[in-house]
Amino acid sequence: MNIIVCVKQVPATTNVQIDPKTGRIIREGVEAIINPFDEYALEEGIRLKEKFGGKVTAISMGPAQVETALRECIARGADETILLSDTNFAGADTLATAYTLACAIKKLAPYDLIVCGKQAIDGDTAQVGPGVAEKLGIPHVCYVRKIREIKDGSIWVERLMEDGYDILFTSLPALITVVKEINVPRLPSLRGMTKAKKAKINIWNAETISAEKNRIGLTSSPTTVKKVFTPPTRSGGETVAGPPEEQAKILVTKLKELKIL
Numbered sequence: 001m002n003i004i005v006c007v008k009q010v011p012a013t014t015n016v017q018i019d020p021k022t023g024r025i026i027r028e029g030v031e032a033i034i035n036p037f038d039e040y041a042l043e044e045g046i047r048l049k050e051k052f053g054g055k056v057t058a059i060s061m062g063p064a065q066v067e068t069a070l071r072e073c074i075a076r077g078a079d080e081t082i083l084l085s086d087t088n089f090a091g092a093d094t095l096a097t098a099y100t101l102a103c104a105i106k107k108l109a110p111y112d113l114i115v116c117g118k119q120a121i122d123g124d125t126a127q128v129g130p131g132v133a134e135k136l137g138i139p140h141v142c143y144v145r146k147i148r149e150i151k152d153g154s155i156w157v158e159r160l161m162e163d164g165y166d167i168l169f170t171s172l173p174a175l176i177t178v179v180k181e182i183n184v185p186r187l188p189s190l191r192g193m194t195k196a197k198k199a200k201i202n203i204w205n206a207e208t209i210s211a212e213k214n215r216i217g218l219t220s221s222p223t224t225v226k227k228v229f230t231p232p233t234r235s236g237g238e239t240v241a242g243p244p245e246e247q248a249k250i251l252v253t254k255l256k257e258l259k260i261l
Helices: 036-052 064-076 094-108 128-136 190-198 244-257
Strands: 002-006 009-011 032-034 055-061 080-084 113-117 140-151 154-161 164-171 174-178 202-204
Touching: 002 036, 002 094, 002 128, 009 064, 032 036, 032 064, 036 055, 036 064, 036 113, 036 140, 036 174, 055 064, 055 094, 064 080, 064 190, 080 094, 094 128, 113 128, 128 140, 128 174, 140 164, 154 174
Parallel strands: 002 055, 002 113, 055 080, 080 202, 113 174, 140 174
Antiparallel strands: 009 032, 140 154, 154 164
């Protein structure tokens, strides 16, 4: 199988700083990591390679520092890496990012499966994976918690829902986004880390992937940040102490007083 995994490098902190003028995340001087949900995507891609054979290509978009994330992908078991790095890509929203990734993936064709994490922890939109599939014109399934079977050009998956899960199947090539329930990511091996140090990171720019200049980067992003603010601290509330049974009775009484029950 030819498997492509989309990964993103994100700030390794919950204390994200926003540039008040541009509305963009300040990444300079902040430690960066592989987006946690993308670790599950990478692991699933590697497991499929180990089961069916083939190769795993990890692809990411960002500045030169993203090379560290891609080398970690190799250390964990990826075979090849692509870094989409061009000043013209900077500031892209989810639509422009999906378009840029799709252009690169077209260049990597043929492929069988694209695997993404369900969302990035910095943006939390969960839009890029489905956006890539739409740009490529292939089917996609989000929130996959298990791959049941891949056979005869089709894939059967379990999609996590609030009240259980759906069993779906679709033809290949396809794109899936995965949730953390799908596996437990492996740690980089010593052999993998040695390989990663020597590995070549393929760097592609807008010209390499034949991307249209009016569809990439900040100036071509229809989504703009108008205002960024910290929600006010909640006030009020009441702490209920005592044994669980007593706390439950007090809670029920309070809810009745508020006419919620």
